[in-house]
Amino acid sequence: MKKDKDFHLSDPTWCAGCGIYGIFASLKKAAVALDLDPEELVLVTGIGCHGRLNNHFKAYGFHALHGRALPVAQGVKLSNPSLPVVAISGDGDAYSIGLGHFIHALRRNINITYLVVDNRLYALTQGQSSPTSHRGYVSASAPYGTKENPLDGPRLALASGGTFIARGFSGNPKQLASLIEKGMTHRGFSFIEVLSPCVTQNKVNTIQWFRENITQIDEDPKYDPRNRTQAQGKLTHEGKIQVGLIYVDDKPSYEDLVMPDRDNPLVWNDLNPDIERFEKIMEKFQ
Amino acid sequence: MKIKGKKIADISVMIAGKAGDGVLFTGNVLAKILKRQGWWVSTYRDFPSNIRGEPTNYTIRASLEKIYGQADDIDVFMAFDCGAIIDHADKIVKGGIFLCDGLGLAHVAPSRIDGRTYHIFPLRKLARENFQSELYKNMIALGALSHILDLDFRVIEGIISETFLKRKGKKIVRKNIRAVRLGCQQAKKMIEQEEIHPLVEKKDSGRLLLSGNEAIAMGSLAAGCRYFAAYPICPATEIWQWLAVVLPEYNGLVIQTEDELAALNMALGASYAGARAMTSTSGPGASLMMEAFSLAGMAEIPVVVAHVQRVGPSTGMPTKTEQSDLDQWVYGSHGEFPRIVLSPGTIEECFEFTVKAFNLAEKYQCPVILLTEQDYGQNLRTVKKFDLTKVKIDRGKLLNQEELEGIKDYRRYKFTPDGISPRALPGMKNGLHMVESNEHDQNGYRDEDSENRIRMMQKRMRKLENAAKDLIPPRVWGDRESEFGIIGFGSTFGPIQEAIAQLKDRKIRAKYMQIRTLWPFPRKKVEEFLDSCKEVFVVENNFTGQLGQLIRSQVQMPIRIKNILKYSSQAFRPQEISSQIQMAVR
Numbered sequence: 001m002k003k004d005k006d007f008h009l010s011d012p013t014w015c016a017g018c019g020i021y022g023i024f025a026s027l028k029k030a031a032v033a034l035d036l037d038p039e040e041l042v043l044v045t046g047i048g049c050h051g052r053l054n055n056h057f058k059a060y061g062f063h064a065l066h067g068r069a070l071p072v073a074q075g076v077k078l079s080n081p082s083l084p085v086v087a088i089s090g091d092g093d094a095y096s097i098g099l100g101h102f103i104h105a106l107r108r109n110i111n112i113t114y115l116v117v118d119n120r121l122y123a124l125t126q127g128q129s130s131p132t133s134h135r136g137y138v139s140a141s142a143p144y145g146t147k148e149n150p151l152d153g154p155r156l157a158l159a160s161g162g163t164f165i166a167r168g169f170s171g172n173p174k175q176l177a178s179l180i181e182k183g184m185t186h187r188g189f190s191f192i193e194v195l196s197p198c199v200t201q202n203k204v205n206t207i208q209w210f211r212e213n214i215t216q217i218d219e220d221p222k223y224d225p226r227n228r229t230q231a232q233g234k235l236t237h238e239g240k241i242q243v244g245l246i247y248v249d250d251k252p253s254y255e256d257l258v259m260p261d262r263d264n265p266l267v268w269n270d271l272n273p274d275i276e277r278f279e280k281i282m283e284k285f286q
Numbered sequence: 287m288k289i290k291g292k293k294i295a296d297i298s299v300m301i302a303g304k305a306g307d308g309v310l311f312t313g314n315v316l317a318k319i320l321k322r323q324g325w326w327v328s329t330y331r332d333f334p335s336n337i338r339g340e341p342t343n344y345t346i347r348a349s350l351e352k353i354y355g356q357a358d359d360i361d362v363f364m365a366f367d368c369g370a371i372i373d374h375a376d377k378i379v380k381g382g383i384f385l386c387d388g389l390g391l392a393h394v395a396p397s398r399i400d401g402r403t404y405h406i407f408p409l410r411k412l413a414r415e416n417f418q419s420e421l422y423k424n425m426i427a428l429g430a431l432s433h434i435l436d437l438d439f440r441v442i443e444g445i446i447s448e449t450f451l452k453r454k455g456k457k458i459v460r461k462n463i464r465a466v467r468l469g470c471q472q473a474k475k476m477i478e479q480e481e482i483h484p485l486v487e488k489k490d491s492g493r494l495l496l497s498g499n500e501a502i503a504m505g506s507l508a509a510g511c512r513y514f515a516a517y518p519i520c521p522a523t524e525i526w527q528w529l530a531v532v533l534p535e536y537n538g539l540v541i542q543t544e545d546e547l548a549a550l551n552m553a554l555g556a557s558y559a560g561a562r563a564m565t566s567t568s569g570p571g572a573s574l575m576m577e578a579f580s581l582a583g584m585a586e587i588p589v590v591v592a593h594v595q596r597v598g599p600s601t602g603m604p605t606k607t608e609q610s611d612l613d614q615w616v617y618g619s620h621g622e623f624p625r626i627v628l629s630p631g632t633i634e635e636c637f638e639f640t641v642k643a644f645n646l647a648e649k650y651q652c653p654v655i656l657l658t659e660q661d662y663g664q665n666l667r668t669v670k671k672f673d674l675t676k677v678k679i680d681r682g683k684l685l686n687q688e689e690l691e692g693i694k695d696y697r698r699y700k701f702t703p704d705g706i707s708p709r710a711l712p713g714m715k716n717g718l719h720m721v722e723s724n725e726h727d728q729n730g731y732r733d734e735d736s737e738n739r740i741r742m743m744q745k746r747m748r749k750l751e752n753a754a755k756d757l758i759p760p761r762v763w764g765d766r767e768s769e770f771g772i773i774g775f776g777s778t779f780g781p782i783q784e785a786i787a788q789l790k791d792r793k794i795r796a797k798y799m800q801i802r803t804l805w806p807f808p809r810k811k812v813e814e815f816l817d818s819c820k821e822v823f824v825v826e827n828n829f830t831g832q833l834g835q836l837i838r839s840q841v842q843m844p845i846r847i848k849n850i851l852k853y854s855s856q857a858f859r860p861q862e863i864s865s866q867i868q869m870a871v872r
Contacts (some may be wrong), residue, residue: 006392038718039714039715039716039717039718040713042559042712042713043423044555045789047723054720054722055720055732058718059718060712060713060717060718060719061719061720061721062555062558062585062721062729063718063720063721063722063723063724063732064551064723065551065577065581065723067547068547068551068577068578068581071543071547071548071551071555072550072551072552072554072555072558073555074552074555075513075515075551075552075553075554075555075557075559076556076557076558076559076561076712077555077557077559078511078513078541078552078556079512079539079557079559079560079561079563080537080559080560080561080711080712081711082713083559083712083713094500097654100544100545100547101544101547101548103544104543104544104548159370170637229679230630246562253446257532258539259539264537266512266513266538266539266561267512267559267561267711268560269510269537269538271509271512271562271679272510272679273508273510273677275674275675278507278508278672278674279671279674281504281507281532282494282504282671282672284491285494285495285496285500286322286490286492
């Protein structure tokens with residue numbers, strides 16, 4: 001059985017109190033709970049403070065371009081479905097420059113896990129507004145207040161056909177680890193938004209603010225995450241931010257539909273051309 | 287130019303109409319018939335980016351000699367409406383024949399103008415009266431052409447049956463054959479014997495008739511490509527559509543992405559995981575790929591991009607041909623990184639270079655671009671069967687599990703004398719590493735130290751320093767002793783070859799260098815060629831002379847070159863090259 005330290009490559013250097021520490025810890029816990037090996041796990045990150053996860057988490061890592069973690073992660077998974085793949089983005093990465101990839105990944109339902117670290121601004125570039133900054137939020141890029149309305153990732157995910165939608169909080173690594181673990185065992189695309197305060201840039205959405213503004217979705221005893229209408233209702237209800245497992249659906253994954261031959265990932269194919277078979281193909285052009 | 291009564295050695299048939307008329311379908315059936323009758327075929331499509339209503343034409347050229355492009359003139363013209371006369375009358379050779387559906391006009395006597403014969407041929411009327419559907423106008427037109435070209439009816443029947451039997455059944459096959467016969471009989475009635483252009487039947491030696499896009503798709507299959515991600519774009523989509531049918535049978539995968547950003551990034555993810563991966567695109571799509579192109583260079587991930595050029599800038603003319611994206615791939619993207627840009631000039635080279643591209647990508651761990659054009663990308667040509675015994679898969683320094691376990695302290699980006707580092711795949715034991723879009727150290731972890739930066743840049747850039755032996759060298763054609771040189775790349779191959787033959791008839795000897803690897807630029811060979819010429823013409827389908835500029839920037843000698851440029855959205859005709867050279871050298 002592996003331990004947390006087996007996935008610990010080096011000590012991180014995020015700001016003291018950064019939410020990403022909680023995500024780092026939760027990811028390690030989930031990997032241990034799933035009995036994974038660092039050499040079989042692939043972690044694809046985007047650009048932002050979260051992108052440093054790869055420097056400290058022991059696994060095969062791919063630090064992609066800004067907004068492009070999802071296309072890379074999906075390419076890896078389809079070539080070798082035997083590898084567990086986790087993609088991680090920030091709110092700018094996922095909901096702004098990479099938004100198109102997000103929606104289509106939800107539609108496509110490839111069996112990977114996607115964490116979106118939401119600190120409600122661009123931290124690495126020194127505090128500009130992001131798609132999740134609330135209207136009126138004063139930032140480096142919006143000194144007179146952000147004019148756009150914020151985007152809600154889980155709501156968008158539900159509308160886009162997501163089959164596993166959850167929201168966690170970096171201040172609750174135990175719950176987050178369990179959500180990641182569930183997401184990684186889900187057969188299809190699992191999306192987990194993680195509320196994660198930026199202690200240096202965001203003086204509004206602090207850890208205290210998040211604590212006061214979140215509510216656990218399963219506190220409602222009648223809540224059934226398989227009920228789409230209920231999920232819709234919770235997500236569109238004005239008020240506190242819903243945290244927990246929001247929605248699960250058993251639609252077939254992309255691999256279920258296109259890769260019946262799962263035991264033989266295409267990366268291990270013999271590539272030498274079968275000449276007789278090729279002759280037959282050429283006949284069609286005669 | 288053809289003279290009546292003489293043996294025909296080369297003929298061009300243009301079929302024109304409006305988008306939706308079935309011009310392409312009719313032309314493709316004719317092309318196949320001509321190929322089966324043993325002729326070398328080359329087609330040329332001039333279509334709008336439109337599904338219905340706008341003028342369109344398709345030329346099918348057949349020759350006893352191997353051909354690589356369009357001829358100067360049209361001999362036989364079949365039009366589905368009279369509008370086409372105005373657009374193309376000047377292209378019809380003296381002694382040529384023109385058939386046109388009068389759209390309701392009854393048969394009128396043929397008229398002879400300027401040595402060409404014009405016939406009103408009521409295609410739609412015949413179709414309606416005999417088959418209760420205008421759809422049959424295409425097969426009636428084919429019947430008329432079969433009389434004019436004296437085609438073998440058994441071959442026609444065979445192809446019609448192949449075309450319709452599976453999809454539509456026996457009844458439709460018989461109906462179509464009847465329509466061809468009807469067209470043939472009607473043509474016999476109205477066309478005099480001296481107007482026909484009878485072709486000699488040769489033996490079909492099992493050659494193939496296919497487009498450059500199809501050849502690239504087949505080449506990628508042969509090369510072991512098993513992952514293809516792309517976004518729809520003219521005129522490249524045929525590569526994908528062919529692979530979409532075939533790759534799943536080979537345990538491979540074709541995926542439609544949300545945009546070209548995703549297409550190249552997904553291909554990079556797949557390649558990183560160990561698949562031979564590819565994408566295809568054209569002008570604007572390539573611009574979106576520029577971002578990930580740089581990632582491929584930085585992270586040293588092998589990938590192949592097939593770019594079928596169309597007319598730009600911007601949306602331009604999506605279904606027409608140009609050579610204006612050379613700069614985009616040779617100079618494009620941010621930062622500096624090694625890249626290989628190949629330029630096939632023929633359908634055979636589309637196949638061969640694609641196989642080569644995958645080997646080069648893995649050997650040098652860098653992106654490889656196959657730069658082609660709409661012209662031979664979408665048009666059909668006859669080729670000899672591809673020789674699969676020549677296909678060798680070379681995966682370069684890709685490690686297997688056993689080799690990897692034998693390495694102490696494995697480093698993905700290890701500094702090596704040739705700059706190429708052994709490659710492990712995710713999932714392998716003892717191969718843990720990082721792939722970084724940031725500058726990184728030998729293990730792949732982000733590193734902003736200047737010393738490391740210098741060494742890492744040199745390592746990456748060093749990879750192609752000694753690659754010349756593996757790259758496809760320029761090829762010299764024509765009279766090597768001549769002092770007049772022509773340089774070109776891609777689709778100009780055919781027209782330049784024919785221009786040289788035309789110049790020879792006019793007692794001007796010329797030679798031609800076909801550049802087949804645009805980058806790394808084959809400086810030495812080009813310098814030798816330039817040195818052996820008194821005058822050099824660079825022929826290009828663009829406005830600014832991008833190849834000419836590339837040559838000027840790369841060769842280390844004083845040179846004078848003249849550009850022969852065409853940017854009308856059409857490929858060169860041989861005469862357009864030979865006449866300009868003739869004028870310049872006299």
